[in-house]
Amino acid sequence: MATDATTSGAGGPNAESVFGPPRRRIGEKLIAAALFCAAATSVIITIGIVVSLTGETLTFFADKAVSVSGFLTGGQWTPLFSDPEFGIRPLVQGTLIITGIALLVAIPLGIGTAAFLSEYASPRVRKTVKPTLELLAGVPTVVFGYFALTFFTPTVLNSILGLDVSVFNGLAGGLIVGVLIVPTIASVAEDAMSAVPQSLREGAYGLGASRRQVSVRVVVPAALSGITAGIVLGASRAVGETMVVLIAAGQVPTTSLDPRNPMETMTAFIGATGKGDVPTGSTGYKAIFAVGFALFVITLVLNTISIRFVRRYRQVYE
Amino acid sequence: MSTDKLTTGAIVREVSDQEAADQKHAPVPVVAHHDVIDETVENPVFVTEDLSVSYGSSPAVLDVSLRIAEKEITAFIGPSGCGKSTIIRCFNRMNDLIPAARVEGMVRYHGLDLYGDDIDSVQVRKRIGMVFQKPNPFPKSIYDNIAFGPKVLGMSGSMDEIVEQALRRASLWDDVKDRLKDNAFGMSGGQQQRLCIARALATNPDVLLMDEPCSALDPISTGRIEDLMHELKETVSIVIVTHNMQQAARVSDRTAFFIVDMDSSEEARIGRLVEYGPTDRIFTNPHDRRTEEYVSGKFG
Numbered sequence: 001m002a003t004d005a006t007t008s009g010a011g012g013p014n015a016e017s018v019f020g021p022p023r024r025r026i027g028e029k030l031i032a033a034a035l036f037c038a039a040a041t042s043v044i045i046t047i048g049i050v051v052s053l054t055g056e057t058l059t060f061f062a063d064k065a066v067s068v069s070g071f072l073t074g075g076q077w078t079p080l081f082s083d084p085e086f087g088i089r090p091l092v093q094g095t096l097i098i099t100g101i102a103l104l105v106a107i108p109l110g111i112g113t114a115a116f117l118s119e120y121a122s123p124r125v126r127k128t129v130k131p132t133l134e135l136l137a138g139v140p141t142v143v144f145g146y147f148a149l150t151f152f153t154p155t156v157l158n159s160i161l162g163l164d165v166s167v168f169n170g171l172a173g174g175l176i177v178g179v180l181i182v183p184t185i186a187s188v189a190e191d192a193m194s195a196v197p198q199s200l201r202e203g204a205y206g207l208g209a210s211r212r213q214v215s216v217r218v219v220v221p222a223a224l225s226g227i228t229a230g231i232v233l234g235a236s237r238a239v240g241e242t243m244v245v246l247i248a249a250g251q252v253p254t255t256s257l258d259p260r261n262p263m264e265t266m267t268a269f270i271g272a273t274g275k276g277d278v279p280t281g282s283t284g285y286k287a288i289f290a291v292g293f294a295l296f297v298i299t300l301v302l303n304t305i306s307i308r309f310v311r312r313y314r315q316v317y318e
Numbered sequence: 319m320s321t322d323k324l325t326t327g328a329i330v331r332e333v334s335d336q337e338a339a340d341q342k343h344a345p346v347p348v349v350a351h352h353d354v355i356d357e358t359v360e361n362p363v364f365v366t367e368d369l370s371v372s373y374g375s376s377p378a379v380l381d382v383s384l385r386i387a388e389k390e391i392t393a394f395i396g397p398s399g400c401g402k403s404t405i406i407r408c409f410n411r412m413n414d415l416i417p418a419a420r421v422e423g424m425v426r427y428h429g430l431d432l433y434g435d436d437i438d439s440v441q442v443r444k445r446i447g448m449v450f451q452k453p454n455p456f457p458k459s460i461y462d463n464i465a466f467g468p469k470v471l472g473m474s475g476s477m478d479e480i481v482e483q484a485l486r487r488a489s490l491w492d493d494v495k496d497r498l499k500d501n502a503f504g505m506s507g508g509q510q511q512r513l514c515i516a517r518a519l520a521t522n523p524d525v526l527l528m529d530e531p532c533s534a535l536d537p538i539s540t541g542r543i544e545d546l547m548h549e550l551k552e553t554v555s556i557v558i559v560t561h562n563m564q565q566a567a568r569v570s571d572r573t574a575f576f577i578v579d580m581d582s583s584e585e586a587r588i589g590r591l592v593e594y595g596p597t598d599r600i601f602t603n604p605h606d607r608r609t610e611e612y613v614s615g616k617f618g
Binding site for chain 1: 410412415417440441443444445447448450452454455456457458466467470471514517518521
């Protein structure tokens with residue numbers, strides 16, 4: 001330890017003689033503590049949700065009328081009947097069909113909007129369109145729900161397109177949920193595309209690429225991880241969307257694949273049953289939590305896949 | 319150092335007191351139109367006449383007139399803000415991408431008005447390649463970086479051969495032939511810049527514009543790029559912007575020296591071409607005092 005003698009050994013200067021007496025920073029510590037609490041809140045609430053969901057779900061499966069295999073594979077969902085069946089497949093199927101329709105609408109519209117705003121629009125157009133788009137994201141979903149039920153289904157789907165759909169149908173629900181998530185996808189994708197360094201665009205333009213080629217071959221691939229994140233965020237919103245499907249898609253748990261018919265999603269079941277006359281503690285009541293848990297697992301899987309994907313394809317620019 | 323010393327000195331930048339004293343006696347620059355065209359250039363690849371570029375309402379560079387020789391290396395030198403990059407970006411209409419940029423005057427490419435109504439800027443860039451200040455490979459494999467231009471242009475022939483030939487011309491083939499499928503971001507900075515040169519060469523351009531191509535590179539990588547430029551000028555005309563005078567002296571056949579002026583209201587900085595000629599003469603026997611001061615290292 002010979003070297004220590006020259007730096008901090010006896011006889012050398014001590015910190016106080018050089019820098020003055022140490023200052024106490026109580027305010028600093030208080031602020032750090034307050035900020036930590038703020039950050040911890042969301043973590044604690046998430047844990048609380050998982051714990052309560054898991055607990056109620058376990059008591060649901062402890063019920064004699066319920067079996068895990070019947071829940072996962074059964075094709076009948078009649079929790080409120082006197083002879084109840086708890087096969088979740090119709091609800092999962094309804095959720096997936098409506099999410100699928102929504103994504104079919106929202107992916108091209110969202111990425112197209114993002115590409116227009118980031119690559120084609122003049123700064124003035126961008127300044128107008130982007131806030132408008134984000135305004136659309138702020139419209140209460142219940143408004144979208146009644147728009148789907150009272151205008152979109154009778155006027156657009158039946159009268160204009162002549163699709164002969166039911167009053168409540170999965171198609172209207174899916175299409176309107178799609179419109180609902182366009183701003184999410186467009187906004188995240190636009191951010192990702194705008195973040196692609198200008199030097200990459202210049203490189204491509206310098207090689208004689210047209211605007212379309214620059215967008216399609218350089219900007220979109222370079223922004224792919226962000227675009228994917230936007231799509232997954234939109235998909236998560238579609239899976240979790242409750243109001244539109246509750247109002248417009250009906251509440252008929254069915255295994256029919258025809259989106260012109262009414263169908264019920266997992267969220268719509270939770271919403272409809274939760275506000276209804278189900279006695280607290282009954283098996284039907286506990287089923288809400290089991291469905292909620294399944295929904296939670298689906299979104300978790302979706303998000304995990306997307307995080308992996310985003311990490312794998314993320315490009316780090318200086 | 320008082321600022322009024324600088325108002326007549328015309329050179330707008332931070333200078334030491336000694337330099338400011340020197341400049342006090344420098345003549346107020348008046349560059350007459352067509353003064354600096356190099357008439358000795360035959361078969362010029364580019365001719366500019368009173369070329370001016372402005373961004374919005376403020377002019378960036380004024381009245382540049384010169385002739386760029388074919389199959390030679392022409393260097394643009396001068397202090398920061400003198401408009402040398404702005405001018406080089408007129409040669410492949412890169413300024414079109416900046417909405418506020420306005421180009422006035424004439425640029426002829428092999429006698430053709432580059433800013434004519436019938437000229438498609440995308441077509442122009444297919445003939446006139448560009449290498450940028452910072453290496454900007456696409457986030458793709460080495461192979462796909464090179465293949466990008468030929469694919470965009472719909473070039474015929476074996477893509478493998480096109481890629482190999484471009485990499486050989488950029489003397490990069492031996493470095494990367496075993497990892498063509500690797501991401502280009504895994505290469506060193508010097509290799510990335512040579513990749514960008516190879517990428518530009520893959521479309522067989524007639525001209526290569528290089529905008530400070532070595533400013534982000536170490537001396538060894540810089541040397542390799544300079545060697546490469548010497549080889550390339552057999553087949554392409556090269557215009558290089560550099561703030562490194564030694565580099566201009568080493569690689570170029572002709573040199574254009576730009577300065578940056580205050581305009582009369584002293585609010586905008588305006589770039590101007592001061593002197594243009596064979597590199598030997600510019601560095602050994604400059605006609606203009608400001609060129610002499612710059613190349614002898616008195617400022618810049």
